Amino acid sequence: MLNFEDSFTPAATPMMPPSPLAGLEKGGLRLQPVVPSVTPLATATIAPAPAPASAARSVRADDKRVVNGQADINQLAPFKYPWAWEYFLKANRNHWTPLEINMAQDVHDYHHKLTPAERHVFENVLAYLTTSDILAMRNIGLAVMEKMSAPELQIYQARQVYEEALHTWTYQHCIETLNLDQAEIYNRYRVVPEINGKIQLANRRLERILRSDFDLTNRDNLHEFALSYLFFAAVFEGCWFYNGFSPIFALQRRGLMKGAAEQLQYIMRDEVLHCGFGMRVVRQLLQEEGLELDPDAIAAMWQECEAAETAYASFVLREPILGYSADLHIAQFRHIANRRARQIGLAEPYPGAPNVLPWLDEQVNLRKEKNFFETRVTEYQTGGALAWD
Numbered sequence: 543m544l545n546f547e548d549s550f551t552p553a554a555t556p557m558m559p560p561s562p563l564a565g566l567e568k569g570g571l572r573l574q575p576v577v578p579s580v581t582p583l584a585t586a587t588i589a590p591a592p593a594p595a596s597a598a599r600s601v602r603a604d605d606k607r608v609v610n611g612q613a614d615i616n617q618l619a620p621f622k623y624p625w626a627w628e629y630f631l632k633a634n635r636n637h638w639t640p641l642e643i644n645m646a647q648d649v650h651d652y653h654h655k656l657t658p659a660e661r662h663v664f665e666n667v668l669a670y671l672t673t674s675d676i677l678a679m680r681n682i683g684l685a686v687m688e689k690m691s692a693p694e695l696q697i698y699q700a701r702q703v704y705e706e707a708l709h710t711w712t713y714q715h716c717i718e719t720l721n722l723d724q725a726e727i728y729n730r731y732r733v734v735p736e737i738n739g740k741i742q743l744a745n746r747r748l749e750r751i752l753r754s755d756f757d758l759t760n761r762d763n764l765h766e767f768a769l770s771y772l773f774f775a776a777v778f779e780g781c782w783f784y785n786g787f788s789p790i791f792a793l794q795r796r797g798l799m800k801g802a803a804e805q806l807q808y809i810m811r812d813e814v815l816h817c818g819f820g821m822r823v824v825r826q827l828l829q830e831e832g833l834e835l836d837p838d839a840i841a842a843m844w845q846e847c848e849a850a851e852t853a854y855a856s857f858v859l860r861e862p863i864l865g866y867s868a869d870l871h872i873a874q875f876r877h878i879a880n881r882r883a884r885q886i887g888l889a890e891p892y893p894g895a896p897n898v899l900p901w902l903d904e905q906v907n908l909r910k911e912k913n914f915f916e917t918r919v920t921e922y923q924t925g926g927a928l929a930w931d
């Protein structure tokens with residue numbers, strides 16, 4: 543049980559006034575000593591601080607910008623991007639924790655029902671996800687959120703950071719419940735080149751914008767930021783995550799690993815919102831800044847990401863499992879890639895790519911039907927009634 547009293551335990555000794563040497567560092571570096579003020583209050587002159595020029599008028603929505611804005615970042619309304627606030631409200635309707643989903647049958651399935659090929663698929667999808675969701679959390683928290691200059695954008699991204707951490711918890715919960723070798727699963731992305739390839743690609747595309755001194759007043763940097771965020775939202779979240787769960791959904795469709803798959807369904811809902819939000823931010827950024835993405839850079843992005851996904855699928859699905867194969871996986875990657883391109887007004891990279899997994903979209907629209915967390919049924923029904931894509 544939590545002990546909320548701990549931080550309020552009174553000090554054993556009475557509070558002493560600060561020592562004049564309180565500013566001296568122990569390591570030998572001498573800083574300015576703290577000298578207690580002795581100015582009597584009665585004689586102190588307190589002059590009112592001059593009001594900053596920006597306080598002279600209220601924040602106007604039009605003053606806000608996606609990046610490089612000058613409006614007060616601590617004032618939420620008036621909204622310039624009301625859709626961002628809506629994303630935040632919607633995200634809060636998909637709240638769950640991994641502990642709420644029954645994994646008992648999964649333990650039996652994993653150890654007694656899955657074939658070696660199916661276990662290989664399950665473990666390697668999990669190994670990829672564990673690493674990539676931490677990468678996602680760091681990218682949004684460290685590279686993207688701090689560069690936004692409108693609070694309504696940052697607030698959704700704060701929620702997104704939390705959700706990425708929740709996803710990591712979910713994978714960890716699956717690993718623990720199934721009694722997998724934790725160190726080995728987490729290390730797998732280092733030793734399997736086909737998993738490592740996707741992570742390294744993402745690191746390469748995101749590492750420069752992760753720098754806090756990345757200057758967005760420079761037009762070339764702004765273009766790079768837009769392209770990196772597009773990669774992250776449209777490919778990393780919108781394709782690699784969206785389609786990345788489907789090998790496990792294929793098991794679920796045969797009645798296997800249903801608890802783990804259900805966890806992934808909740809994650810998939812989050813990722814749909816992350817992807818939609820990110821692409822909307824990129825669209826807004828391009829419009830505000832009068833920027834156009836370089837078509838050659840976009841083409842190179844799709845080509846590189848498809849190649850990495852093909853290598854990954856060839857490893858994870860080196861043997862097809864019942865109802866799923868590497869060919870299906872890549873065909874669906876192309877179909878989803880077209881959808882993401884259309885969402886942001888770009889040309890389809892794979893014209894005519896068919897929807898080979900029509901059931902995949904249905905996974906987002908899960909509705910709890912029976913015996914699931916009786917006490918929270920109302921909330922989940924509310925979430926289940928939403929349109930998610």
Ligand SMILES: [Fe+2]
Binds near residue numbers: 809
């Ligand atoms: Fe995630």
Ligand SMILES: [Fe+2]
Binds near residue numbers: 678779812
């Ligand atoms: Fe995400």
